[in-house]
Amino acid sequence: MPVFKALTITERKQKTPLTLFDFEEPQLGEGEFLVENVAVAQNPVDIKQLDHDVRIPSIPWTNGGDIAGKVYKVGPGVAEEDIKVGDRVISFVSQKTARHGGYQTHSITDITRTVKLPDSYTFEEGSTIPLTFTTAGAGVMHGLKITLPSPGDVLPLKPRGEPLLVWGGSSSVGSYAIQLASLAGFEVIATASKAHHDYVKSLGAQHVFDYHDPNVIEQIRQVSGDKLSLVYDTISVNETAKQCIASITSPTGGLIAIIRPVVDPALSTPTIKIIPTGGLKAFEFPEIGAALFGLLQTLLNRKLLKPNPVKVVDGGLNGVNDGFDLGRKGKISGEKLVYRIADTKF
Ligand SMILES: NC(=O)c1ccc[n+]([C@@H]2O[C@H](COP(=O)([O-])OP(=O)(O)OC[C@H]3O[C@@H](n4cnc5c(N)ncnc54)[C@H](OP(=O)(O)O)[C@@H]3O)[C@@H](O)[C@H]2O)c1
CATH class of the missing domain: 3.40.50.720 (NAD(P)-binding Rossmann-like Domain)
Known part of the structure; x- marks a missing residue:
């Protein structure tokens, strides 16, 4: 049986470490698919959201914007030529619900925010790309x-x-x-x-x-x-x-x-x-999003994009609290903190 676990914010401006909670396999909406994450990356906004209570519509919540993994299930209206089960993908997830956040074993996303990740990039490298690209x-x-x-x-x-x-x-x-x-x-x-x-x-x-x-x-x-x-x-x-x-x-x-x-x-x-x-x-003006994701796919296919230097943090999702502390102290410089789901102790 697959494990569905999410690093969860349980209080606004939570000061205690975030911990893992179970969730049930989510229902997918029209055009959505579920990604089994292999690596997720940290962005400064993740810490600002938690510490300043920004863009957290309800509690419990799971944030995070950058995921890399394999498509686990496709929802209604997803064309096979766009995405199929098993595809390696990276995505800038929307965070419109907790299940569309990044710091979890599986995240919901859609094709407008996703590109396929060629084998020439590791999942860790791929996770550094979507939000900041x-x-x-x-x-x-x-x-x-x-x-x-x-x-x-x-x-x-x-x-x-x-x-x-x-x-x-x-x-x-x-x-x-x-x-x-x-x-x-x-x-x-x-x-x-x-x-x-x-x-x-x-x-x-x-x-x-x-x-x-x-x-x-x-x-x-x-x-x-x-x-x-x-x-x-x-x-x-x-x-x-x-x-x-x-x-x-x-x-x-x-x-x-x-x-x-x-x-x-x-x-x-x-x-x-x-x-x-x-x-x-990129989403307010879909023509910008389409141009960017189209270009990103080309750059990846032709190995023309250099991902950020990766720093894998120990402990997978359990390590996110430490990674957030490094961000709070201004200690992230010229590299991206990345968490491997397989390193997580469930
Ligand atoms: N609005 C949006 O959609 C959006 C999206 C993504 C990010 N952001 C924001 O944009 C900022 C950058 O995000 P990020 O993920 O790129 O950050 P990041 O990779 O964590 O940025 C760290 C880097 O900032 C450099 N730096 C710090 N102060 C600097 C200064 N005064 N002049 C020049 N470089 C300086 C450091 O360079 P050195 O190590 O070389 O000193 C360090 O490598 C954050 O505040 C983030 O929240 C906004």
Whole structure:
């Protein structure tokens, strides 16, 4: 008999460790399928949801956005050419019910949020991709108004001779934003701690600067000539937004995509517009989601996407409480925390 267990939030702003609870095999709605998770990944939002009681509609609840596993059962209206039992998949789950969350043995999802994972990627690698790739892509398309390559294009596209700055290049969102922008032909400039410069260059950034250096803005402006007008601030606090504004060199101004609501919109200037965006734009604007997931499938099939460096946390789902603590202490840097379901003690 399969085990159906979920790491469960049982109190709002719960301070005690989350524990595992049984659930019954869920009913699937039209177009839905159930994935038997092999690996699930952690995102900063998971901790914010728990600690600040955000987007938890009811208790008990199971959160988490990133899953990788095998299709266990398909619901009504799922076409066999889209998905069948046994397919290896990764998905940015919707969290519309607890059973659509990530930190559990099985998660419900649908084809609009899922791609197939080729054998050339491990489940652990695959789990690092869906939520932050979608966020990176939505920021580039919705925030910076860039048309990304189509699945049939020769990649990378021809150089455009135009720079694009990714502030926070070693973050998970930043790593995918760099890859997407360089595939689209931009000359990517990025910021990261010195220890991550080689990694960020391996993703496609041509110039990487240490954001701790007091001269970082000057260095960015120097390599940009008067051409920098597009910036993705993947850290998105007031300080980084101000740094991004100061980096823009184009005399006509530009656009800065941000992904957190904490940035003061009044920082925009008459010519530099701060644009709030985020992963959910891919579902608010289905054409963006379809373009992104289509491109993602192509990149995976052609092994053109580098997943985040994986750090497997001991204990599977039992290790999530420790992983959340590492996130709270700001100790996650240049890697993604991943939990293997098989490591969980049930
Ligand atoms: N709105 C949305 O849809 C959405 C979706 C995903 C994420 N987010 C938010 O976006 C942020 C990034 O998420 P993530 O998953 O990419 O985070 P992450 O991978 O955990 O980010 C960690 C990285 O941030 C870098 N960093 C920290 N402060 C920085 C600064 N001042 N300048 C440049 N880099 C800095 C660190 O770089 P070094 O180690 O090199 O110093 C570290 O590698 C989070 O706040 C998250 O909640 C929003």
